[in-house]
């Protein structure tokens with residue numbers, strides 16, 4: 070994949086997004102892979118685009134695709150002669166990464182300038198110590214005091230920066246973990262529903278009322294869809310587990326690195342300050358070198374977090390755009406192919422078919438057996454049924470498997486068991502079969518079978534909305550909306566906190582580092598001047614005193 074070439078830390082948002090893609094998407098890759106490209110419902114798509122074009126939407130570029138987060142991602146692209154990047158949010162596009170990376174360029178440049186510039190200064194200082202033995206020992210009380218004050222100020226700023234960084238990483242960690250938990254939870258719900266639906270179908274196979282069962286072809290179809298559902302659920306479940314573990318691992322490492330960085334910077338700032346105040350020349354020199362490299366590294370990290378922050382914000386906007394335009398072809402579709410609905414559709418229709426057939430079985434028994442008065446010689450159909458006629462069950466689907474409204478006199482799936490209770494007769498067992506001894510249309514045994522059939526039908530019927538949600542992706546849309554409303558603000562804000570904390574720490578340590586050198590110099594001059602003013606001797610070169 071294109072983004073595997075990016076620095077490892079860039080994998081974080083990429084992984085997050087990738088993770089979103091398969092965990093939330095319609096059940097699993099199996100569900101997506103089965104779609105043939107030509108089947109994407111082209112007519113609807115073309116019509117939708119046409120209507121969009123008529124309304125002159127600002128973000129639609131061409132007939133072929135919809136640009137996600139177009140405004141937010143309009144940045145200069147260094148890979149394309151610094152022209153504006155117009156491809157929108159697209160993590161498989163190197164130009165996208167380049168243009169986001171470019172926003173962090175000032176920080177990378179700053180890191181480079183600092184590294185080279187301060188390196189040069191250090192080199193010059195070294196040279197001065199070695200070669201130019203003559204130095205002036207001008208000493209002014211103001212310069213000394215000023216350097217001390219600034220040194221204290223910058224050290225305090227560094228400490229505050231470390232605190233901001235530490236707090237920021239804590240919040241960042243909790244917001245990313247919460248987001249991850251939410252997504253994993255959504256995936257878990259999907260897996261649960263798929264498994265429960267599959268179990269309901271299995272139950273349906275066993276249902277029989279008064280020796281009438283589901284047709285054999287339906288039983289075969291149930292077996293087929295169950296295998297698909299099972300592997301979809303297993304796929305989704307293992308992928309969710311693997312990826313959430315991986316992402317959690319990466320997050321833990323990033324956060325640990327930030328904690329260590331905050332601690333090390335705090336230590337460096339504090340010890341450098343201490344050694345500088347105490348005039349421990351040698352230790353100050355060592356800390357100046359260490360700080361020099363650390364500051365350069367921290368600036369680079371700042372850039373990386375600025376980039377991360379921008380990618381997170383882009384992703385949030387892209388998800389929002391996608392929610393608003395779910396049927397357009399977007400970059401998210403490449404990783405989140407919501408239009409690939411073959412298995413979801415198959416499950417949906419299979420569920421309807423099974424419900425339809427189960428209701429049919431029950432109604433056949435009611436119409437052909439319970440509600441008819443057979444003479445005792447009718448054999449198995451006779452159980453002395455008599456009394457008022459039972460209302461038939463309302464079939465929620467037509468034979469074409471579309472919605473059907475109940476006719477008058479039919480009872481709904483939810484009421485049937487309750488209503489039919491009034492038609493149970495008292496029965497006695499005569500030569501192995503139940504015979505009614507009082508008026509009634511069903512024996513307790515037949516009632517139990519009917520109630521079980523109704524229960525299973527209703528169970529399957531109630532999965533309709535879930536399966537429809539998988540098919541038309543309202544499920545993913547809801548998840549994205551939820552993430553956008555509840556998790557994005559936190560993610561954006563806390564990645565910004567870290568970035569601000571890093572900027573504060575690196576700038577403050579950079580400045581205090583400069584003042585360690587200045588202050589140490591002022592301190593030496595002051596000491597030197599005092600010494601010779603008191604003794605009344607002319608000043609000597611300083612180097613002889615240095616260790």
Ligand SMILES: *[C@@H]1O[C@H](CO)[C@@H](O)[C@H](O)[C@H]1NC(C)=O
Pocket residue numbers: 123124
């Ligand atoms: C464009 O959409 C807006 C609402 O989003 C609607 O009020 C307006 O009538 C539409 N214009 C056309 C030309 O369809």
Ligand SMILES: *[C@@H]1O[C@H](CO)[C@@H](O)[C@H](O)[C@H]1NC(C)=O
Pocket residue numbers: 130131132
């Ligand atoms: C979209 O396609 C139609 C024909 O299919 C064409 O006339 C029109 O110019 C295209 N629009 C754009 C923006 O490419």
Ligand SMILES: *[C@@H]1O[C@H](CO)[C@@H](O)[C@H](O)[C@H]1NC(C)=O
Pocket residue numbers: 250251253254257
């Ligand atoms: C998701 O399911 C797995 C195992 O089935 C479980 O360990 C995990 O805690 C669940 N996660 C959430 C957020 O419910």
Ligand SMILES: *[C@@H]1O[C@H](CO)[C@@H](O)[C@H](O)[C@H]1NC(C)=O
Pocket residue numbers: 258261262265
């Ligand atoms: C699936 O069924 C189990 C028990 O059979 C139940 O505890 C769970 O809540 C069901 N899950 C869903 C999402 O309906």
Ligand SMILES: *[C@@H]1O[C@H](CO)[C@@H](O)[C@H](O)[C@H]1NC(C)=O
Pocket residue numbers: 295296299300303
């Ligand atoms: C579903 O998959 C699991 C694990 O692969 C397997 O143990 C189970 O027998 C399967 N169930 C069905 C009904 O295929």
Ligand SMILES: *[C@@H]1O[C@H](CO)[C@@H](O)[C@H](O)[C@H]1NC(C)=O
Pocket residue numbers: 134135156159161162163398399400401
């Ligand atoms: C995303 O970028 C890839 C690679 O450049 C490109 O092939 C793909 O068409 C882009 N997707 C969209 C929707 O622009």
Ligand SMILES: *[C@@H]1O[C@H](CO)[C@@H](O)[C@H](O)[C@H]1NC(C)=O
Pocket residue numbers: 410411414415418
């Ligand atoms: C779903 O499947 C049914 C039949 O199984 C078919 O009539 C319908 O067109 C399919 N719908 C989609 C969106 O594929």
Ligand SMILES: *[C@@H]1O[C@H](CO)[C@@H](O)[C@H](O)[C@H]1NC(C)=O
Pocket residue numbers: 281433436437
């Ligand atoms: C029940 O009666 C209908 C017609 O009323 C008939 O088509 C159907 O085959 C009968 N079913 C049984 C099991 O006798």
Ligand SMILES: *[C@@H]1O[C@H](CO)[C@@H](O)[C@H](O)[C@H]1NC(C)=O
Pocket residue numbers: 472
């Ligand atoms: C069928 O009914 C369900 C719920 O009763 C509803 O969500 C769905 O939109 C209906 N479908 C059609 C095509 O009317």
Ligand SMILES: *[C@@H]1O[C@H](CO)[C@@H](O)[C@H](O)[C@H]1NC(C)=O
Pocket residue numbers: 479480481483484
């Ligand atoms: C089902 O029962 C409820 C109350 O128990 C009643 O309000 C509703 O009208 C009944 N529905 C049908 C279709 O009989």
Ligand SMILES: *[C@@H]1O[C@H](CO)[C@@H](O)[C@H](O)[C@H]1NC(C)=O
Pocket residue numbers: 453455456504505506507508509
């Ligand atoms: C059949 O039911 C009637 C009541 O409808 C009852 O009087 C009669 O005794 C029953 N016959 C047998 C053989 O139980």
Ligand SMILES: *[C@@H]1O[C@H](CO)[C@@H](O)[C@H](O)[C@H]1NC(C)=O
Pocket residue numbers: 520521524525528
């Ligand atoms: C209906 O099914 C549920 C599980 O789906 C079960 O807990 C309940 O006992 C069943 N009720 C009857 C009357 O069979």
